[in-house]
Amino acid sequence: MADDGIELNFAVPSAGAIRQVAPKKGGRWTDRVKAKREVRDTFRSLKSAGNTSATTSAPVPSAAPAPVFTPVSAPVVPKARPAPFAAPAPAPVSRPPPPRPTYVAPPPRPTSSNAIAGPSRPAPTPRNVSTPATSSKPRQSVDHAPRQSLPRQEVGFSAAEAAKPKAPGIISSLFTSDPLPAAPKATAPTAPVGAPSNAPLGDTSTFEGLGLDKMLIRHMANKMHVDKPTAIQRSCLPFMLSSPLDPDATIDEGTPLRDVLLQAQTGSGKTLAYLLPIVQTLLPLSRLSYIDRSIGTLAIILAPTRELAQQISKVVEQLCSMSFAQEDEDDRPFTRWLVSGLLTGGSTRTHEKARLRKGVPILVSTPGRLLDHLQNTASFQCAKTMFLVLDEADRLMDLGFEETIQGIIRALEGRRRNEINVEKEMDEEGGGAMRWGFWGRGRMNVLCSATVDAKVEKLSGAALKDPVLFRAEKEQVPDVKGKEKKKDEAVVAAMEEAQAVVIPQAAEDKFTPPSQLSQKYIVTPTKLRLVALVALLRSLVAAAAKQGPTARGTKVIVFLSSTDSVDFHWKLLGGVKMGDEPNEPEPDEEEEGAESADEIGEDGVPIKKKMAKKPKSKSAETDLISLTSSLFPKTTLHRLHGSLPLRTRLASLNAFASASAQPSILFATSVASRGLDLPLVRAVVQYDLPTEGGANEYVHRVGRTARAGKGGEAWAFVGPSETEWVPWVEGKMGAAEGKGGVRLGQVGVEDVLRKGFGGKGYEFEGRATDVQLSFERWVLEGDQNAALARKAFSSFIRAYSTHPIEEKKYFHIKTIHLGHLAKSFALREAPGALSVVTKAPKERVTSSATNNKKRKRIAAGSDGEDDEGEEEVTKGGKEATARNETERRMYEAVRKQGRMVRSGGKMGAFAGNNNKPAAANGAGSEFHVFNTGELEKMVAGKRK
Ligand SMILES: Nc1ncnc2c1ncn2[C@@H]1O[C@H](COP(=O)(O)OP(=O)(O)OP(=O)(O)O)[C@@H](O)[C@H]1O
Numbered sequence: 001m002a003d004d005g006i007e008l009n010f011a012v013p014s015a016g017a018i019r020q021v022a023p024k025k026g027g028r029w030t031d032r033v034k035a036k037r038e039v040r041d042t043f044r045s046l047k048s049a050g051n052t053s054a055t056t057s058a059p060v061p062s063a064a065p066a067p068v069f070t071p072v073s074a075p076v077v078p079k080a081r082p083a084p085f086a087a088p089a090p091a092p093v094s095r096p097p098p099p100r101p102t103y104v105a106p107p108p109r110p111t112s113s114n115a116i117a118g119p120s121r122p123a124p125t126p127r128n129v130s131t132p133a134t135s136s137k138p139r140q141s142v143d144h145a146p147r148q149s150l151p152r153q154e155v156g157f158s159a160a161e162a163a164k165p166k167a168p169g170i171i172s173s174l175f176t177s178d179p180l181p182a183a184p185k186a187t188a189p190t191a192p193v194g195a196p197s198n199a200p201l202g203d204t205s206t207f208e209g210l211g212l213d214k215m216l217i218r219h220m221a222n223k224m225h226v227d228k229p230t231a232i233q234r235s236c237l238p239f240m241l242s243s244p245l246d247p248d249a250t251i252d253e254g255t256p257l258r259d260v261l262l263q264a265q266t267g268s269g270k271t272l273a274y275l276l277p278i279v280q281t282l283l284p285l286s287r288l289s290y291i292d293r294s295i296g297t298l299a300i301i302l303a304p305t306r307e308l309a310q311q312i313s314k315v316v317e318q319l320c321s322m323s324f325a326q327e328d329e330d331d332r333p334f335t336r337w338l339v340s341g342l343l344t345g346g347s348t349r350t351h352e353k354a355r356l357r358k359g360v361p362i363l364v365s366t367p368g369r370l371l372d373h374l375q376n377t378a379s380f381q382c383a384k385t386m387f388l389v390l391d392e393a394d395r396l397m398d399l400g401f402e403e404t405i406q407g408i409i410r411a412l413e414g415r416r417r418n419e420i421n422v423e424k425e426m427d428e429e430g431g432g433a434m435r436w437g438f439w440g441r442g443r444m445n446v447l448c449s450a451t452v453d454a455k456v457e458k459l460s461g462a463a464l465k466d467p468v469l470f471r472a473e474k475e476q477v478p479d480v481k482g483k484e485k486k487k488d489e490a491v492v493a494a495m496e497e498a499q500a501v502v503i504p505q506a507a508e509d510k511f512t513p514p515s516q517l518s519q520k521y522i523v524t525p526t527k528l529r530l531v532a533l534v535a536l537l538r539s540l541v542a543a544a545a546k547q548g549p550t551a552r553g554t555k556v557i558v559f560l561s562s563t564d565s566v567d568f569h570w571k572l573l574g575g576v577k578m579g580d581e582p583n584e585p586e587p588d589e590e591e592e593g594a595e596s597a598d599e600i601g602e603d604g605v606p607i608k609k610k611m612a613k614k615p616k617s618k619s620a621e622t623d624l625i626s627l628t629s630s631l632f633p634k635t636t637l638h639r640l641h642g643s644l645p646l647r648t649r650l651a652s653l654n655a656f657a658s659a660s661a662q663p664s665i666l667f668a669t670s671v672a673s674r675g676l677d678l679p680l681v682r683a684v685v686q687y688d689l690p691t692e693g694g695a696n697e698y699v700h701r702v703g704r705t706a707r708a709g710k711g712g713e714a715w716a717f718v719g720p721s722e723t724e725w726v727p728w729v730e731g732k733m734g735a736a737e738g739k740g741g742v743r744l745g746q747v748g749v750e751d752v753l754r755k756g757f758g759g760k761g762y763e764f765e766g767r768a769t770d771v772q773l774s775f776e777r778w779v780l781e782g783d784q785n786a787a788l789a790r791k792a793f794s795s796f797i798r799a800y801s802t803h804p805i806e807e808k809k810y811f812h813i814k815t816i817h818l819g820h821l822a823k824s825f826a827l828r829e830a831p832g833a834l835s836v837v838t839k840a841p842k843e844r845v846t847s848s849a850t851n852n853k854k855r856k857r858i859a860a861g862s863d864g865e866d867d868e869g870e871e872e873v874t875k876g877g878k879e880a881t882a883r884n885e886t887e888r889r890m891y892e893a894v895r896k897q898g899r900m901v902r903s904g905g906k907m908g909a910f911a912g913n914n915n916k917p918a919a920a921n922g923a924g925s926e927f928h929v930f931n932t933g934e935l936e937k938m939v940a941g942k943r944k
Contacts, residue, residue, distance in 0.1 A: 181523040182748040194515035198268035199709020200228035210237040219322035231472035232264035240277035257442040259464035264472035266703025286334040293359030296381025304395040306344040308675040313364040316340035367404040374411040383419030384439040397455035510734035517706035521716040527820035531768040535756020561688035561799035563641040568792035570639040574627025640668040683713040695732030721815035775826035790831040
């Protein structure tokens, strides 16, 4: 494919003085480039002498004598770096674009000469041949100048800039004359969205009507702007608020205490749905003079990740800070002992122990850390725990916390039994009756999840007693197992009111995103991915700027498949310079003006400071929390993944979530897909589609926007070979043929580029090329940058290969053009071999199940270890570079295959061989890539 040069078509007089120069074939590429330059120079001199005229604006009449078209292909070495783009001046997407220029086909060149040729690059495809004089159609004018020169006022050429030495061998080629994948007319570019499905209810439901305390209602309305319940809140509150745990209630001894399972869409208010009953139940205790923090922990909320635990803890704090101004007749004063505490392994154990000794009535924790304290902290008073909430239950199961949770439940029950015995003894002696009346009724376990799948059902079977399932849906769910519903008189009224059922999830129930979410996808040729991402982000950010200076900053989350990829894209976009400035130097000095996570408050809130210039250590680099980019004016860039130190993770998240007026973009792995509630997130971009978790993960990710009834956009980058994934994911979300349901609307990649880079006609192509060149220059300018790009590339391939077997038909690594993929990592060609990036110090970590789970949790940003613990796991082991679970599993699959081959073992076919089950030889397993270690061969450029 001869797509790596500037294309200029010239019309010349039939008796012109120009000889047709055949492009040089064969030989070294430098010779060919030289030859092309000579041709170009010849044209230029002729042009300036008036011997020929460029047809950049005038169409050539079809009746004109047959012109001689001479293709000129030269490596595009940019004349100068374009200046930072102004906010894009989008060309209206709806208007049909001007006709595409017609190109002349140069003779095919040998593949080896191709600057971006990857090992599996297909044979060059001749360009569309224009139909010169014989054509019946008038020939289009060729307006392809932008590749050479962008308008000066926009790109800021300067003489000095033009004279700068250019990085050697930077060659970029993004566009050919082949049309870009366009959105079919039938698909509306913006899929219609429905009425908000997770918004506060607009009907007559009120918190008061559901039985909520007036003080809480007032506080929520005044301080949290929450005044109407959402569907899930309306569903569960009557039942949960009238539970036998209410200390003020006179409960019949025989009234059973039933556990609760909450299921509702993302962003539908599940957190308040379980927190309000907890706070309201404990509130009356604040009037009992003999109760203070020394009572210990009364409610525990478990969350799978530290970020989520911190977020829940903040909501508890908000609720507990309510004003105690009383309106009722009961004038017993409230004491403010109801406080929350956070255990995530972020602070030292000693510090956490001290806080537990003091007493933490409402405790939010990650599971590993809680079990650790249950086992090792004698002063941890938790025998009277009345609530245990397992938030994001499906994620807790995904991360392998089942055993830990069972350990926690056993420990809590053991302590409760002991405490009851002690209290009973005291009671017999006449001193304890008042003290154990309320908590002795039992503990309500609450399991909370947006999806109820087999894993959640398993956990609910193990952790919940006689559970009641509350869902936000209005209609009753059929009893799939045909079991008779239990007719418990005490709860039946509340259940009817709440439309609650006690059956597991029906198979046909789909996990759907909020209906007001607008979901779109872009079919993007692999080599255009990076520039298309930039274009999309630019238009999202520009849309925010249009809202005016008073509007609070728009936030965009970009999901990537690996930590390496997050680091690479964050540093690339933050490091590349588009104007006169040189790219960021190799980082031996700290970037001035970059924000650091050095000083973080106890709750993880960063105490912001600008870093002075100082020698940059590795830790200083991982401490950076935000960068800026000339590609996105006034926008801060953040990153989040499980391999960052905890303080950096929390600081990055807080900085991203802060209500600053500036837009911000977060590059994240799936660690950000669950539970995070960032109200200003306007768009979610899935640059890499989920490799694990399938359609559910897709829905969780898009659920970071369009929360609590607000609008939002979800964008998915889909490769040309992955388009069948779209109907598949739609089907998983309930779209049935001809019946509507959840649909994704396609937007043409050209529209995205045009909108993001602006300009007239095909100018966007030139601008995109300039951006790509700047990226490639950034990669070439430093070893560290190049290493980052290579690692990100390899991690992408590893992650891509771990798509579950069910999805392999949409995501097979064989279908990806590695040379083009390299381009999307600003590399000129695919890195040599996977072994380069998997090279690591001597193996120190075994691949035992325990360590696998541990790594999975660490990759997910969960707990169980303090920061030192993380280091220990991530730096040891041959899988050291495989820093997320997907990468690690891929690595293991590849290594397994490698072992088989080295020991002469015969690899089975894709679905296993005849003698052994597929799983036995790695074939046909979820992580099977190719037989006979083909992945390595392919990456090394040896694919047949
Ligand atoms: N009744 C309400 N009225 C208005 N806003 C609400 C209400 N209840 C909750 N919210 C807000 O809705 C947002 C989403 O709530 P929450 O984080 O609890 O959602 P969720 O159901 O847990 O979502 P996910 O499944 O993604 O974790 C929060 O910002 C919360 O403050």
